Amino acid sequence: MAQRDRSGRQPPIVEFYDPNVNGGDAHGRTRREILRWDDEQLEQSHDYIQILFPLPEGSMFSYNAPIIGKKTLEAFHSRTPLRIALNESFGRMLKFYGFALVNDVDEELLRAKASDELDRKDSDTPATAAPDDEPKPEGLQGFMKFSETGLNYEDFWHSITGFHVVRGPNFEERSKNWCVRMYHNHLRITRILRSLRVLGLEKQCEAFYKALKDVYNDPKIKIGERSMMFWSRAVREPLHMAPDGTACKWLKRSQETEQTED
Secondary structure, eight states, X not given: OOOOOTTSOOOHHHHHHXXXXXXXXXXXXXXXXXXXXXXXXXXXXXXXXXXXXXXXSOOSSOTTOOBXXXXXXXXXXXXHHHHHHHHHHHHHHHHHHTEEEEEEEOHHXXXXXXXXXXXXXXXXXXXXXXXXTOOOSTTOTTTHHHHTTTOOHHHHHTTEEEEEEEEOTTHHHHHTTTOSSSOHHHHHHHHHHHHHHHTTOHHHHHHHHHHHHHHHTXXXXXXXXXXXXXXXXXXXXXXXXXXXXXXXXXXXHHHHHHHHHO
């Protein structure tokens, strides 16, 4: 069940990512609108990355950047549609950088689900209609192969066994925009890695980090050691520690509580 405050609203980040709400950011822009931007607009705009990939820390570049709180964290970890939507945002930014997200799926499980879905249709059981703005399969490679069986994104999502980030056909062109010693896109990448990890997309975070390490170790590409250091911190430091060494106290307490309960 969605957690709401006394006004009946969910946290702003949750409303932004909830496909049934499609909330706007501080400027009234929805996630759907931002994801439709071309690469040039994504490059030149600097106040959208904070809502697409929020953090539990504030932003020195945007005073009105939303901050992940406990309710937002719990919502993303408990509600699959939010994580699917975040995965779609991740897929769009990967394309911006010249990468692509590839997933491994349990096809046997999918076929079983598809068979169950066809049996349900044959029994004339009313289907639950998907929202008109349900996330498109950006970042869910292979979904269309099964979509005609009646499976939805959640069925496909739960059949995924792993993710890989690979260089896409546009990598050579797009990498010129960020494969340098230091650039503002390196800060964006640090944010994306940490946001994915905090909000429950750990596998995607690890896959992206591996792809970044491969790029960093490519002798034809020169990325600064400092950028690689921050990317590593975003992935390897304790979850409550930001790459710059800032500690998120409530997140630390939350982790300690989970460990005690385990």
